[in-house]
Amino acid sequence: MVKKIFSGVQPTGNLHLGNYLGAIKNFVELNNDNQNKCVFCVVDLHAITVKQDPKELRNNIRETVATFIASGIDPSKSIIFNQSKVTAHSEIAWILSCVARMGWLNRMTQFKEKAGKDKEKASVGLYSYPILMAADILLYDATHVPVGDDQKQHLELCRDIAQKFNNDFEVEDFFVIPEPLIQKEFSRIMSLKDGLKKMSKSDESDLSRINLTDTKDQIINKIKKAKTDSLPLPSNVEELNKRPEALNLIGIYSSLNNSSLEETIKNFSGKNFSDFKNSLSQLMVDKIDPISLEIRKLLDDSDYLDQILSEGVKKAQEIASQKVKKIHEIIGF
Ligand code: AQP
Numbered sequence: 001m002v003k004k005i006f007s008g009v010q011p012t013g014n015l016h017l018g019n020y021l022g023a024i025k026n027f028v029e030l031n032n033d034n035q036n037k038c039v040f041c042v043v044d045l046h047a048i049t050v051k052q053d054p055k056e057l058r059n060n061i062r063e064t065v066a067t068f069i070a071s072g073i074d075p076s077k078s079i080i081f082n083q084s085k086v087t088a089h090s091e092i093a094w095i096l097s098c099v100a101r102m103g104w105l106n107r108m109t110q111f112k113e114k115a116g117k118d119k120e121k122a123s124v125g126l127y128s129y130p131i132l133m134a135a136d137i138l139l140y141d142a143t144h145v146p147v148g149d150d151q152k153q154h155l156e157l158c159r160d161i162a163q164k165f166n167n168d169f170e171v172e173d174f175f176v177i178p179e180p181l182i183q184k185e186f187s188r189i190m191s192l193k194d195g196l197k198k199m200s201k202s203d204e205s206d207l208s209r210i211n212l213t214d215t216k217d218q219i220i221n222k223i224k225k226a227k228t229d230s231l232p233l234p235s236n237v238e239e240l241n242k243r244p245e246a247l248n249l250i251g252i253y254s255s256l257n258n259s260s261l262e263e264t265i266k267n268f269s270g271k272n273f274s275d276f277k278n279s280l281s282q283l284m285v286d287k288i289d290p291i292s293l294e295i296r297k298l299l300d301d302s303d304y305l306d307q308i309l310s311e312g313v314k315k316a317q318e319i320a321s322q323k324v325k326k327i328h329e330i331i332g333f
Contacts, residue, residue, distance in 0.1 A: 003036045004176075006142035008043035008083065008133070010201075011060035012052070015067050017210040017288070018189035018199035021255045022148030026181060028072040030146060038078035039140050039316065040068055042309075045083045045090065045132060049125040050114075050202075062305045063295065067212055069308070070294035081312030083136065088320035092135035093128070095327060099165050100131050104157055110150065134158035139320045141176045149187035150198060155180045169330050185260060186251035192226040195244025213292050216285050223281040228273040235269040237261055249273075253280050256287050 007027060009019060031038050042064045047057060061082055068080055083089050105111070108130055115122035125132075133154050137145055138161075145155055155178065162175035191197040191208040199209045207225055214222070227245045234240045240247050240261065253276075254264045268276045298305060 001035075001143075003030070003033075004141055004143045005030050005036055005038040005146065005181075006041070006137050006140045006178075007039075007146050008041040008046065008136055009064055009068075010047045011042050011044050011057060011064040011082075012047050012050075012201050013056065013060045013063070014201040014206075014209065015064065015212045016189075016199055016201060017212070017252065017284075018148065019201075020071065020212055020288075020291075021189050021252070022150075022183065022187060023146060024067065024071045024073075025255075026146040026183060027068070027078075030144075030181075031073045031078045034077070038073075039142070039319075040073060040078055040080050041136060041316075042080070042082045043133075043136065046129060049123055049129050061309075062302055063213075063299060065305045065308055066295045066298035067291070069298060070212075070291045075308045075312070079312045079315045080308055081316045082309050085309075085313040086316045086320050088139055088317075088324045089132065089135050091324065092139055092327065093132040095331065096134050096138070096161050096165070097128055097131045099168065100134070100157070100161050104160060105130065108153060108157065110154065130154040130157045131161070134161045137178050138162055138175045139323050140316075141323070142178045143176055144181045145178045146181040148189075149182055152180055152182060171330055174326070174330065183255070186255045189252060189255075190244065190248040192222060192248075194227065195246075195248045210284065210288065212288065213295055214288070215292065216289050219284050219288060220281045223277050223284065226277070228277075233268045233271050233273070233276055234265065236265065240265060246273075249276070249280060253283060256283050 007023060009015070009023065027038070027040055030036050042061050044057065044061055065080060069075060073080065105127060111127055111129070114126060134157065137158050147155060159177050162177050166172055166174050189199045191199050191203060193205055193208040203209060207222055210219055210222055226249060228249070229243055229245060231243070233246065234243065240250060250261060250264050250268070254261050257264070
């Protein structure tokens with residue numbers, strides 16, 4: 001079966017190990033399968049749901065493209081483009097916001113987390129963000145959406161919106177109901193400073209995350225300072241599950257090494273954290289440093305990055321405009 005893949009990453013700077021292991025690594029594998037049709041979007045409209053500096057945003061858009069390519073996505077096989085340049089995304093988001101129900105959006109936990117205590121001051125865009133995400137996916141008839149575990153709820157909402165549109169307008173199968181593709185083993189990478197908090201771009205502490213542009217020395221230093229507990233490494237998954245920081249570091253090791261938690265535990269059980277951290281740093285430097293070097297090299301060639309985006313925009317526009325035309329007919333515009 002031909003899989004149509006769509007996913008997006010926000011150009012909000014500090015792309016980190018969580019974005020890589022939760023999403024981008026998966027994008028690369030999907031891109032490598034010639035049967036798949038992949039669309040990877042730099043979701044700049046999502047980025048402005050919180051305040052952005054225009055100059056930084058422009059740079060971050062290029063840095064996100066550079067990260068895709070440096071991680072192994074081949075732009076000749078996949079469509080890479082920036083969302084704001086294909087106006088269908090905003091247009092269809094409006095139409096879908098007339099289909100989605102308030103009660104559905106009120107259940108979204110990410111809004112509650114991001115808006116914090118003062119939700120009256122959050123932008124309306126931050127609240128309706130999942131509807132724009134649904135538009136992104138549905139415009140390309142995506143069958144599969146590779147995302148981190150934190151996006152699972154938004155994807156379920158997208159499925160509900162698609163289903164309701166199909167039912168309301170009696171157009172069975174018009175919007176494809178997409179399937180989430182979430183890593184099975186270790187789908188949520190946590191902060192290096194708190195094993196219960198998601199690794200995130202917006203965390204004030206740079207020591208909480210491994211940025212994909214970090215140098216070797218920064219990686220080694222951050223792993224050295226990563227929070228642990230005082231016990232030796234556990235001998236089984238049940239024990240590991242009760243120790244959030246140990247679980248996170250062992251999970252990161254397993255994910256980078258393409259091994260299971262059990263295999264990693266077998267190799268390090270009973271050892272102390274300092275031995276394990278040395279192995280983890282080494283593995284991380286081996287995997288992340290080449291990506292970091294390549295990102296920095298690509299960023300020196302902004303013309304090349306802009307060209308990839310403008311070619312991607314043309315291809316994305318072609319697909320999206322056909323879908324918009326059909327949506328207009330269905331609605332009665
Ligand atoms: N910690 C994570 N573990 C696993 N996957 C993650 N993703 C993000 N953080 C983790 C996945 O990365 C993809 C792109 O994310 P995004 O840039 O669109 O936005 P986000 O999820 O809001 O990322 P951050 O780092 O958490 O940003 P802030 O700090 O702004 O909130 C998505 O597939 C996401 O699941």
